[in-house]
Amino acid sequence: xxxxxxxxxxxxxxxxxxxxxxxxxxxxxxxxxxxxxxxxxxxxxxxxxxxxxxxxxxxxxxxxxxxxxxxxxxxxxxxxxxxxxxxxxxxxxxxxxxxxxxxxxxxxxxxxxxx
Numbered sequence: 485x486x487x488x489x490x491x492x493x494x495x496x497x498x499x500x501x502x503x504x505x506x507x508x509x510x511x512x513x514x515x516x517x518x519x520x521x522x523x524x525x526x527x528x529x530x531x532x533x534x535x536x537x538x539x540x541x542x543x544x545x546x547x548x549x550x551x552x553x554x555x556x557x558x559x560x561x562x563x564x565x566x567x568x569x570x571x572x573x574x575x576x577x578x579x580x581x582x583x584x585x586x587x588x589x590x591x592x593x594x595x596x597x598x599x
Contacts, residue, residue, distance in 0.1 A: 540564035
């Protein structure tokens, strides 16, 4: 089995663990997080207020995240991508930057409206 190097945020030391163990831990935490979100928004989900779930940020890169979210939320799920931003390099269009780019665009829009 493939091994993955894990670096401790406390000590900075590294160790190798099997990829399968890391995947099972990640899946359990994602499922826990999705279930918490589903519980918090239960009324909106039941009333079909939301059309779909959009996953943004670094966890959107994880294999199987869309399938797990579909299972938990029982609704369509997609990965959030940033809209093109003039004058900014292409890397901000990656899903891991979509939340930050979206917040910057929203802040810019609110500033323009307030003026």
